[in-house]
Amino acid sequence: MVVAKPFYWILVLVFLFAVPANSSPDFLPRARESEFYEWMVGVRRRIHEYPELGYQEFKTSELIRNELDAMGVQYKYPVAVTGVVGYVGTGKPPFVALRADMDALAMQESVEWEHKSKVAGKMHACGHDGHVAMLLGAAKILQEHRNELKGTVVLLFQPAEEGAGGAKKMIEAGAVDNVEAIFGFHLAADGTVGTVQSRPGPIMAGSGFFEATITGKGGHAAIPHHTIDPIIAASNVIVSLQHIVSREADPLDSQVVTVAKFQGGSAFNVIPDSVSIGGTFRAFSKESFLQLKQRIEEVIVAQASVQRCNATVDFLKERQPFFPVTVNSKDLHEHFEKVAGELLGFNNIKDRPPLMGSEDFAFFTEAVPATYYYFVGMQNDSHAPLHPAHSPHFQINEESLPYGAALHASLAFQYLSKSQTPSPPVGEKNSHDEL
Numbered sequence: 001m002v003v004a005k006p007f008y009w010i011l012v013l014v015f016l017f018a019v020p021a022n023s024s025p026d027f028l029p030r031a032r033e034s035e036f037y038e039w040m041v042g043v044r045r046r047i048h049e050y051p052e053l054g055y056q057e058f059k060t061s062e063l064i065r066n067e068l069d070a071m072g073v074q075y076k077y078p079v080a081v082t083g084v085v086g087y088v089g090t091g092k093p094p095f096v097a098l099r100a101d102m103d104a105l106a107m108q109e110s111v112e113w114e115h116k117s118k119v120a121g122k123m124h125a126c127g128h129d130g131h132v133a134m135l136l137g138a139a140k141i142l143q144e145h146r147n148e149l150k151g152t153v154v155l156l157f158q159p160a161e162e163g164a165g166g167a168k169k170m171i172e173a174g175a176v177d178n179v180e181a182i183f184g185f186h187l188a189a190d191g192t193v194g195t196v197q198s199r200p201g202p203i204m205a206g207s208g209f210f211e212a213t214i215t216g217k218g219g220h221a222a223i224p225h226h227t228i229d230p231i232i233a234a235s236n237v238i239v240s241l242q243h244i245v246s247r248e249a250d251p252l253d254s255q256v257v258t259v260a261k262f263q264g265g266s267a268f269n270v271i272p273d274s275v276s277i278g279g280t281f282r283a284f285s286k287e288s289f290l291q292l293k294q295r296i297e298e299v300i301v302a303q304a305s306v307q308r309c310n311a312t313v314d315f316l317k318e319r320q321p322f323f324p325v326t327v328n329s330k331d332l333h334e335h336f337e338k339v340a341g342e343l344l345g346f347n348n349i350k351d352r353p354p355l356m357g358s359e360d361f362a363f364f365t366e367a368v369p370a371t372y373y374y375f376v377g378m379q380n381d382s383h384a385p386l387h388p389a390h391s392p393h394f395q396i397n398e399e400s401l402p403y404g405a406a407l408h409a410s411l412a413f414q415y416l417s418k419s420q421t422p423s424p425p426v427g428e429k430n431s432h433d434e435l
């Protein structure tokens with residue numbers, strides 16, 4: 001039996017119009033309104049003028065709390081010394097977290113401008129001032145839409161990203177208990193403003209440090225046969241360490257061993273008793289990382305013994321814990337591509353190759369079922385090229401702030417909306433590493 005075709009078409013049309021159009025609000029225009037933009041820029045500049053090192057972010061933390069108070073956002077403080085954890089939404093599960101780091105670096109700013117660091121020897125040279133401003137921006141947007149949130153957004157203002165394990169302390173303080181997904185980002189000098197970059201799977205390397213003391217027997221430089229020369233032994237150790245990656249690692253599995261410190265004697269005519277060397281190692285999987293660690297120790301001890309020296313190796317875990325690999329959840333990558341694509345245009349979502357740098361955001365991959373880290377571009381071809389992070393000439397392009405704020409807010413908002421629908425949950429467990 002043949003039914004008249006127009007009847008089908010009417011059904012199809014009725015169906016199309018009955019389905020509500022994409023109901024998620026567009027946060028980018030809000031973040032770009034001039035009053036909103038000026039407020040975020042002001043927050044960022046106030047933080048920039050008073051940079052604070054890890055676990056000393058007292059002024060920064062106070063500023064954050066004052067802004068959250070002004071928005072009516074509730075928070076916990078102190079968490080991990082100076083950290084602040086805000087809550088927007090129903091106060092009930094699901095919980096999705098957004099993270100910003102607050103700390104500055106111990107270096108002198110070389111940029112001459114109105115809001116230059118007022119603290120000698122300290123500088124926001126990694127853009128964490130911008131990260132805080134953008135998370136506050138996201139908090140404001142989400143608070144304006146709090147009645148539409150289908151769960152709770154947890155706002156993590158974290159201390160001490162630059163090496164002192166602030167993320168680990170936040171986790172130990174319970175900041176991400178019951179959180180099922182977390183998003184974090186870094187401003188990137190090498191990406192274009194209005195674009196974002198990421199990839200599924202490993203995105204930042206796991207990293208560790210080592211220090212070795214190579215001990216011989218000192219003496220007169222002109223009578224070497226009466227000494228056991230630790231300088232020669234240490235030199236051979238350093239060369240042998242370079243053969244671990246070049247001869248033992250899979251060339252397609254990126255790894256690094258770098259000796260960055262060599263301290264020995266202090267006179268031209270004295271062979272010292274001992275030499276100290278130190279450095280870092282990086283890898284993209286737990287297996288490769290642990291293999292490097294084992295071989296670094298073996299090579300140092302065995303190679304030193306060739307020249308009759310003894311060696312001890314310390315991996316300095318008390319001073320600085322190993323950073324795990326930062327692994328992006330595949331499900332959250334799909335979510336990111338959809339949300340960021342709708343917000344910024346799909347051609348502005350770029351693939352990012354993995355980086356040998358490491359991020360303490362990686363600690364969250366051990367504590368939260370699904371984690372996601374991405375980069376927010378800053379470069380504008382109409383401006384001078386930007387300097388890389390940790391340069392004394394580093395500057396933020398403040399034009400990036402609305403993009404980061406709106407994207408943060410949208411990722412969380414739509415995550416909660418999505419996890420209310422009966423489709424399979426996003427909380428896939430990462431096969432991440434515990435180092």
Ligand SMILES: *[C@@H]1O[C@H](CO)[C@@H](O)[C@H](O)[C@H]1NC(C)=O
Nearest residue numbers: 215216217228308309310311
């Ligand atoms: C190395 O250690 C052994 C065993 O403790 C010791 O006998 C030897 O003197 C040490 N060698 C040096 C150069 O310190």
Ligand SMILES: *[C@@H]1O[C@H](CO)[C@@H](O)[C@H](O)[C@H]1NC(C)=O
Nearest residue numbers: 193194380381382383399400
């Ligand atoms: C890039 O800079 C120009 C000139 O200052 C500006 O007009 C434009 O809006 C900037 N682009 C973005 C995406 O902000």
Ligand SMILES: [Zn+2]
Nearest residue numbers: 126162389390
């Ligand atoms: Zn940094």
Ligand SMILES: [Zn+2]
Nearest residue numbers: 126127128186
């Ligand atoms: Zn940083």
